[in-house]
Amino acid sequence: MTGRAPHEAKRPVSAVLAGPYGHPFHPMLVTVPIGAWVASMVFDVASRFASDPGFLAEGSKWLIAIGVLGALAAAMVGFLDLLAIPAGTPAFRTGLLHMGLNLVVTAAYAAGFLWRRADEAAGAVAPGPLLLSAGGLALLAVSGYLGGKLAYRYGVRVADEATQAGGFRR
Template sequence: MSAPLHQAKRPVTALAGPYGHPLHPILVTVPIGAWVTSLVFDLASHVVPDPAFLVRGSLWLIAVGVIGALAAALFGFLDFLAIAPGTPAFRTALIHMALNLLITAAYGAAWAWRATTGPEPVSAGPIALSAVALAALGVSGFLGGKLAYRYGVRVADETTQAEGFRP
């Protein structure tokens, strides 16, 4: 195993999660779930007689997603520090990180935009922003999957993985 690959599999600190079990992947489920649900609430606000609870719920979900994304980013950055610069994995991680920061900023802006509106159904502008941000999140998630499943970043080596398949 090459030195850069070995380095990318190991946590830079115990805060990033133990070897073979990083914290970043589990934390990203919070913003993904919150933001997808916020879009569902936005769309549903157009089909119920009193949309106020959905509009408020969506606002809260966006806030939960932003806070969750910042927590996930902290642990993702620790994993990023383990990747050797100048490698394809590093470039992929850099794009993944930049996209996620832009997406989080877009949701922060969406929260500020919505915080000034009333209980009426969510307008087309914020819905479009959420849809575009979720599409970008899909691209970023693909890149995150590439980091783990193709490049093996923070994934245990094959010798360690083989322990799970011994009779």
């Protein structure tokens, strides 16, 4: 692999679709599903202790839906970022694993949403959907670690050091 490979992974395939150099859209968009799914877990757990849990279960279901839609948007631009990474590199393999885990997580949450829609009980969130969400969050944490590795260790879509130096001039 040439010294050119890290530079290639810093440039967007399409600045309009994936974000300009040094400022990708993917990390901004992932905050939607992460926030929605963490909040849904809070609602799930709270529904187990509330005297009137129906509104928490309903809120959790719709937070999951928002997270799935946000994940699909993040996946589209994340895929463009993956295309910028030279194939056959450790960074590319990490990106594939990151993408695969995120697809599994999104599918699990989509299934959890459908499961909850089919169960119209107004009570607390049932153990099955709650455990599915907990498992989804655990996988999401692993995937987030890999995303951090892509950005902070491999520098994917991160501006090079010469560009970064501008932020430290006096």
